[in-house]
Amino acid sequence: MHLFCHDHPETLSVETDIVDAQPGKVVLAQSPFYPGGGGQLADTGVLRWAGGEAKITGFDVSGGKVWHLLDTSLEIAGKVEAAVDPTFRQTMRQLHTGTHILNAFVFQAFDGALVTGVQMAADGTARMDFDVPGADNDRLRALEAPINDAIKQNIPVNFVYIGMSVAQAEHGLIRSRSVAPPPTPDGKVRIVEIVGLDRQACGGTHLSSTGDSPALRILKIENKGRHNRRVRLGLAENP
Ligand SMILES: [Zn+2]
Known part of the structure; x- marks a missing residue:
């Protein structure tokens, strides 16, 4: 599904029609x-109309439509202002970009290791699971330094759409069985690039430059079976 936020990640409020x-x-x-x-995680935010407003409590994507669930049982019509919670979105963009940076270094250091799961949380932490048989956890922990170097270098983050068959042919572009987005109706897939560091198919929202993130900490590494390692990342508190 092609979303407005993919092309306009900085536009957090729109006037629109129901x-x-x-x-x-x-x-x-x-x-x-x-x-x-x-x-x-799904964005939070509000819907405002002449004479009222409601919180967005969730989304229900069905039949190609994105239903915005409200904290009211009213049936609303006409023009509205739809506004994303900017703090929450920024946290998700920072975490999401951080997971790509971690993923890039794991991919490089562990022979193209694949992601087996990823989940961001509202508290500014995220976990990523990697298929890295026999990995030394100290080597994983040591990736914190290059991750923060990449943040300090303030590397641009871009996106392009390319044909699915082209994407499948480029080694490492479809990085995960669990996070690759479905192709668009015209058979294209969205590629997010941290210039010179990482290129992978993804349908989330990211920073436009890595320097918009605070430092990242590797909080914990857990063994999840012989093959899998779970890395917990957290955004450092801003000074
Ligand atoms: Zn992504």
């Missing part, structure tokens, strides 16, 4: 929200 409504939920002509997926 195109479908039921009590307590709406479909918008244009929506700035990320509805969740690929390990990234």
Whole structure:
């Protein structure tokens, strides 16, 4: 699914029209929200209309429509302002970009190791699971230094759409069985690139430059079976 937030990650508030409504939920002509997926939590935010407002409590993606679930049972029509919670979105962009940086260094250091799972949390932490048979946990822990070097270098983060068959042919582009996004209706896949460091298929929201993230800490490494390691990352507190 091609989302507005993919092309306009900085636009957190739009004036738009309700195109479908039921009590307590709406479909918008244009929506700035990320509805969740690929390990990234759904955005939170508000819907405002003449004479009222409601919190967005979640999303229900069905039949190609993104239903925005509201904390009211009203059936709303007409023009609205839809606004994403900027603090929450920024935390998700920082964590999501951080998971790509970690993933890049694990991929390099452990012979193209694949991601087997990823989940970000609202508290500014994330976990990533990697298929790294026999990995030395100290080598994983040592990746904290290059991760923070990549943040300090303030590397641009770009995206492009390429054909699915081209993407499948480039080694390492489809990095994970669990986080690769489905192709668009015209058979394209979104590639997120941290210039010179990492290129991979992804459908989430990221920073436009790595320097917009605070430092990252590797909080914990857990063994999940012989093959899997779970790395817990956290955003350092901003000074
Ligand atoms: Zn991503």
